[in-house]
Amino acid sequence: MPSRKTTAGFTLIEILVVLAVIAILLTMAMPNTSHRVAQKQIKESLDLIAPFKKTIADYYLATATFPSNNSTAGLPDADKIMGNYLASVTVIDGALQLTLGNKALPQINGKQVSIRPIYVELSPASPVSWVCGFDEVPAAMQVSGDNQTNVELLQLPISCR
Incomplete structure (x- = not known):
């Protein structure tokens, strides 16, 4: 009687199922980089408005008050005021409210x-500093304007958290 040779191995279906499971696990393990792109877009917008921060600080040094709107601040x-990722900038009580848009995610x-x-109350000669988004105000300082930030925390640059 001739002996039958049995072969051990995997079928094509079994190999495809294993590859599909591995592909799903790899997809889940890949980092989501969209928040990094959002951070870079917001950072570029912050860099764009840097000169306006100086204008508002100079206004405060001259008048001991913050400008109530764009026209009072001498801004357009x-x-x-727009850029690649910036749709508009509104001054409200010295605060710069950036609205993101154009090519933004x-x-x-x-x-x-x-x-x-942020400033030291009753000391207009003290330098004006700035807080972005959800950043905390130091204990000995006051802040002007409301925080209207509605961007998710992970999408903000670290300086705005």
Whole structure:
């Protein structure tokens, strides 16, 4: 009687199932980089408005008050201040309210980031500093303007958290 040779191995279906499971696990393990892109877009917008922070600080040093709006601050209308990822900048009580837009990611398009001046009360000669987004105000300082930031925490640059 001839002996039958049995072969051990995997079928094609079994190999495909294992490859599919591995592909799913690898997809879940890949980092989500969209928040890093959002952070870079917001950071670029913050860099764009740096000169306006100096204008507002100079206004405060000259008057001991913060400008109430763009025109008082001597800045262009809100919709005239824009960039790649910035749709407008509105001054409200010295705070710069950035509205994101244009080529910004859909997750942050239309959202706002607040840049607010902080100062030492009753000492207009002290330098004006700034807080961004959800950043905390130091205990001995006061802040002007409201925080209208509505961007998710992970999408903000570290300096705004």
